[in-house]
Each structure stands twice: as structure tokens, then as C-alpha cells.
Amino acid sequence: MNVSGPVTFFIIEGLQEKKMLMFGVFFTIYVVVLCGNSMIIYLVRTDPKLKSPMYFFLHNLSFSDMVYATISIPNLLSGLLKEEHTISKTGCILQMYFFLSMGSSCRGILTAMAFDRYVAICKPLRYTTIMTKRLCILLVFAAWCFGYGLVFPAVCLVIRLDFCGPNRVKHVLCDHSSVVRLACGSTIVNNIVSLSTALVILLGTFSLILASYISIGKAVYHMGRAERLKAFTTCVSHLIVVCISYVSATCVYVSYRVATFSPDARMIVAVVYSVLTPALNPIIYSLRNKELQQALTRALSKCVAIPTARRKTIPAVSKVTK
Secondary structure (H helix, E strand, C coil), X not given: CCCCCCCCEEEECCCCCCHHHHHHHHHHHHHHHHHHHHHHHHHHHHCCCCCCHHHHHHHHHHHHHHHHHHHHHHHHHHHHCCCCEEEEHHHHHHHHHHHHHHHHHHHHXXXXXXXXXXXXXXXXXXXXXXXXXXXHHHHHHHHHHHHHHHHHHHHHHHHCCCCCCCCEECCCCCCHHHHHCCCCCCCHHHHHHHHHHHHHHHHHHHHHHHHHHHHHHHHHHCCCHHHHHHHHHHHHHHXXXXXXXXXXXXXXXXXXXXXXXXXXXXXXXXXXXXXXXXXXXXXXXXXXXXXXHHHHHHHXXXXXXXHHHHHHHHHHHHHHHC
16 A cells, blocks of 8 residues: 555564464463463462472563563454554564564563573572672663663664655564665665664673673582582573573574564564563473472462362351351
């Protein structure tokens, strides 16, 4: 659809085939994201044995993943139920900003979690004095400011662009690069700023995480077998999440710089990056973390015990009444 005047809305063209099948798949994934991350948040907030800084960061990561998925999936689901998926220009830019910001904030929290693991393994005697509640809150606050502040200039430059048609976004959401390509004027500054921002977010956070794990590796090398196994168990879930997150994000950013990369393949990679990562995080942590498994068992035991206790009290009350 070409427009004669300024663009006031965009048409999202992604996933136009087998819409009902896609709706079922994404709806299921979204339910998994909400249920899995809500479970972790509930367990961390209610179980007294999950009060360490590691679970505080995991709690915030789960919340960020829920917000991250909610920014894109509900709008995608509503679009699959329509003949044509449209979104206003303002709504498109807002979705772009919050989507990029939350993705960056999640990386900031993963970096904070890596620092927490570094202190726990490399400086165990000083862990409680270093990882205070105040520092944990500051690190999470810094992660959110990092995401929302760093992305802001790139999105502001998009607001200043003129869009005069076409207005079809070849993506499943208002992706920054896909929208900028539709602008009428020069987008050189936008491309430079967006690429610089992406490099700072990806390479900056990954470098800090890598430095933390290099230090952890050196410390583990001098440990005994039992201590190595304990350190590995502590870090493995975080390492798996980091690998999935950064590999998929790198594939997305590289795909936009390779001219021969298929738009459909790029879109699939982007969907995996934005949807599957928040869904897999709670599964990975639940399967690899015994303390979370034990907390879930205790929570389920309480749920079963309450109805049983109620059933026992009802006959007792009846006897007293007689």
C-alpha cells in the first residue's frame, strides 16, 4: 500500500500465511512465558530460602522477560486475527522504543548476575559484605537505566524522519531497521547511531560477562573436584541463558548487514530472539536449579495441604455443633 501524503500508520507484513496455526503457536509460547516467569517471581518473593542476591536478580530477569514478551506478542496475536495488521505511527515508535529498551535492560541484568557469580566464587568470604541489598538494587536500577537511556537517541532520530510511503514493515513488529528503511530522506545518521548503540549494548555487556567468567575460570582451576562441581552447578544455568541470548541477538544484527540474507529467514531469527528466549529462561533455571525445584515442591505441598486441612476441620465443627 503506497500513500500519497505523510504516513500515519504502518502495515506489519510478517507471518501472513497459516495465521491460525501461528496464532496457536505464539499464544502457547506467551502462556509459557507468563506462567514460567510468574512462577519464579512468586517463589522468590514467598520462599524464605530464596533470599540470596542470585534469586533477587533472577526475579528481576523474569519480570523483564514478561514485559519484553508483552510488548510484542499481544500486538502480534491481535494482528493474526485481522485481515491486515496495522499500527499507528506513534504506536509503532513506542513499541520500537520499549522493545529495544527491554532487550537492553535484560542484558544489563544478565551482566549483574555474572558479577554476582564472580563475587560468590572468587571472593566467597566477602560475598555478604559486597553483595548487599543496596548494591543489588543499584545494579538492577543501573541495568534499567542502561537499557532505556542508551536506546533513546536512536529512537529520537526515527521520530525526526519523514515517511511518505510505502508503509509496509517486512517484520512481525516495528523493528528499528525495518522501519528506518521506509523513510524518504537520508538515514545514514540513523544507521550509524543504531549500529553504535547495538555494538555498545552487545559488546559492552558481553565483555563484562566474559571478564567475569574468565576470573571465575581461573579461580575454579585451583579448586578441588567437589568445589569445581559446585561452582559449575551455580553458573551453568546463567551461561546457557547468556549463550542463547547473545547468539540469537548477534544473528539478528548480522542479518541486517548481509545483503544476501533472506528477509523471511531474518524474520524467523528475530522471532526466535524475541519470543523463545523469555520462554526458555524459566525452563532452564527450573531444570538446572535444585533450590528452585525444592521451593516449587514446598509451594505445591502447601497448596495441597490447605484443602486437606479444610476438609478435616469441617467434620470437627459439625461434631461440636451436634
